[in-house]
Amino acid sequence: MEDAGPSVAVENLVKRFGDFTAVDHVSFAAARGEIMGFLGPNGAGKSTIIRMLCGLLRPTEGRAFVAGLDVAQEAETVRQRIGYMSQKFSLYNDLSVVENLRFFGGMYGVKGAELRQQSEWAVELAGLRGHEGGITGELSSAWKQRLALGCAVLHHPPILFLDEPTSGVDPISRRQFWELIHQMAASGVTVFVSTHYMDEAEYCHRLALIHRGRLVALGTPTELKRHALRGGLLLVECAPLGEALEVLAQAPGVLEVAVFGNALHVVVHEVAPAIDALPRLLIARGLGCTRIEAIMPSLEDIFVQQIGAQAARAEAVS
Amino acid sequence: MTWYRTVAVGRKEFIQIWRDPRSLMIALFMPIMQMALIGYGVSLDIKHIPVCAFDRESSQESQALLKRFQASEYFNVLRVVDTYRAVAEGVDAGACKLAIVIPSDFSERLRDSSGTTVQAIVDGTDDNSANVAIGYAQAVVSGYSNDVQLDWMRRQGLGQQATVPLRVESRVWFNEDLQSKAFIIPGVVALVMALIGALLSSLTIAREWERGTMEQLISTPVTASEIMVGKLLPYFLIGLVDAALCVTIAVFWFAVPFRGTLGTLLFTTTLFLAVVLGVGYIISVLTRSQLGASQIALIVTLLPTTLLGGFSFPIDQMPAAVRMITYIVYGRYYVSILKAIFLKGAGLSALAPSVLALALYAALIAVLATRAFRKTLD
Numbered sequence: 001m002e003d004a005g006p007s008v009a010v011e012n013l014v015k016r017f018g019d020f021t022a023v024d025h026v027s028f029a030a031a032r033g034e035i036m037g038f039l040g041p042n043g044a045g046k047s048t049i050i051r052m053l054c055g056l057l058r059p060t061e062g063r064a065f066v067a068g069l070d071v072a073q074e075a076e077t078v079r080q081r082i083g084y085m086s087q088k089f090s091l092y093n094d095l096s097v098v099e100n101l102r103f104f105g106g107m108y109g110v111k112g113a114e115l116r117q118q119s120e121w122a123v124e125l126a127g128l129r130g131h132e133g134g135i136t137g138e139l140s141s142a143w144k145q146r147l148a149l150g151c152a153v154l155h156h157p158p159i160l161f162l163d164e165p166t167s168g169v170d171p172i173s174r175r176q177f178w179e180l181i182h183q184m185a186a187s188g189v190t191v192f193v194s195t196h197y198m199d200e201a202e203y204c205h206r207l208a209l210i211h212r213g214r215l216v217a218l219g220t221p222t223e224l225k226r227h228a229l230r231g232g233l234l235l236v237e238c239a240p241l242g243e244a245l246e247v248l249a250q251a252p253g254v255l256e257v258a259v260f261g262n263a264l265h266v267v268v269h270e271v272a273p274a275i276d277a278l279p280r281l282l283i284a285r286g287l288g289c290t291r292i293e294a295i296m297p298s299l300e301d302i303f304v305q306q307i308g309a310q311a312a313r314a315e316a317v318s
Numbered sequence: 319m320t321w322y323r324t325v326a327v328g329r330k331e332f333i334q335i336w337r338d339p340r341s342l343m344i345a346l347f348m349p350i351m352q353m354a355l356i357g358y359g360v361s362l363d364i365k366h367i368p369v370c371a372f373d374r375e376s377s378q379e380s381q382a383l384l385k386r387f388q389a390s391e392y393f394n395v396l397r398v399v400d401t402y403r404a405v406a407e408g409v410d411a412g413a414c415k416l417a418i419v420i421p422s423d424f425s426e427r428l429r430d431s432s433g434t435t436v437q438a439i440v441d442g443t444d445d446n447s448a449n450v451a452i453g454y455a456q457a458v459v460s461g462y463s464n465d466v467q468l469d470w471m472r473r474q475g476l477g478q479q480a481t482v483p484l485r486v487e488s489r490v491w492f493n494e495d496l497q498s499k500a501f502i503i504p505g506v507v508a509l510v511m512a513l514i515g516a517l518l519s520s521l522t523i524a525r526e527w528e529r530g531t532m533e534q535l536i537s538t539p540v541t542a543s544e545i546m547v548g549k550l551l552p553y554f555l556i557g558l559v560d561a562a563l564c565v566t567i568a569v570f571w572f573a574v575p576f577r578g579t580l581g582t583l584l585f586t587t588t589l590f591l592a593v594v595l596g597v598g599y600i601i602s603v604l605t606r607s608q609l610g611a612s613q614i615a616l617i618v619t620l621l622p623t624t625l626l627g628g629f630s631f632p633i634d635q636m637p638a639a640v641r642m643i644t645y646i647v648y649g650r651y652y653v654s655i656l657k658a659i660f661l662k663g664a665g666l667s668a669l670a671p672s673v674l675a676l677a678l679y680a681a682l683i684a685v686l687a688t689r690a691f692r693k694t695l696d
Contacts, residue, residue, distance in 0.1 A: 084537040103326055106326025148534075
């Protein structure tokens, strides 16, 4: 394994389907052992990026290097060095657990005693001991996901692409799944994960926020939170929410207001004066304010704010 | 291409067929059913033609002639009528395909040897049956005529010399009893093999797309030719089992003689299966849907093979332009090969032109099939 250079590097990647631009000039790089998350709503282009990196779709423009190889030129060599779990469960439902493992082992050229050993390891990893002979279609979705992961890593690929691996899986199984991902990253595997669960994004080393085919922001979760917001974030509990939102949006020093559950998230230039001024403003208007405090922004805040900023930039250009 | 990936694909495919009742039905029961249905359905032998007789004389001689019709296995004298109108009605209604009208001076003119005629009215809507019926009727009548003549000569005291001076002694080779089923059944075997092979393999790639398993499969380093060979391997084995089933039914149920060697049969069947499975595979790659692929496979194999494969209509009698087209119908080579193996016991050297044509076809299909499949979602 060549340690020099990034494990995956992408330069100005573009994918168009007819008139529709699914991926729009995306560039990034990931180092060995890094867990990189693609965060974004459905249809943002996360799957398309992953499929291009796996050589399943040809980029319209730009280049992608995986394990130092140009994917467009050496797709087959790349495939030997990656593991891929597609968004939709796509193992063979009519095969048993072991038959699926043997089959994908065979596809990756794992054979004989090594194949048996690796299948055992994958069964252990996926927690499927005792279900080896079970028909895959009859497993719960959490088990199916873990089996799919087992099949994707049988050949110990240095790079792993997981496209929404935890969709439709219960929260506890999702946690266990992420523990597996962290174990693998710790052993030097570069992992790419796409998700639209904000809480999962926190588990990633680095995040790429993707919206409408564009890379909106890139950084560690902490970096994103620290730099993305200018000023600070306040949580304001007040009633009624709608009127309070209108009042606060007009208030001096307030950059943005958004509803979050039964409270408001208010982005302000400076935290201290705002904590002092905003409750007085609300009370003066005859609205109740029960609580106001500075909070650490969540990734959802960042995402909403970044997408808003992008829309503003797009408007300014046009 | 590596053997372990090819074998892994083949093993997986085999397990899937084994666990899918629909595939198993197509693979094992369809050939048996088709052999029975087509085997019985397309018999061209004409026997027991319904006859209606209008005997205007009712003499010993006219009755003797009608008895000869009744005695022949080709005719079945259903009704004896006594008006011309009844004859017309019988033929109009389709109750009789042939009507025999014996004149009222039949016996008299036979005796004074001035010669007489018997009228045969034939339903010509099915020209093939009509021709055959006329031929058989002529044979019955001329047999009777000969006997009457010999009888007359003997009575004239010409007893010993009374022989017919010239006649043809025909001897039929290969299908001694001139049974159409001996000619048809080997063709049915070819048709069934063409159908089953294309149907089964037309499902393979389409099934992966429909079930959503293709994406995972093509994300692995497996190559297009490994997928093709691996997937077709179990179907090839099933095809050989089907061939054995069909030949067994042909020989033991339809009593068609098998005079060739099993080696020749195996070799030519292998070539034919390569072509047929390859065609089904290409259809599967191009359509990506199981229903669409199986329907296209049905049309692509059934129509050309039945119409242009020499299965029912002899290729030699087709117009030159149509005959040229039959050369691209791969079924025709296997139809003629099977007929020759079954009836003539032909070996590979006698079959060389057809075998070569099939081999070329197999090579061409293999090249096309390997190129057809691309490992991409684009």
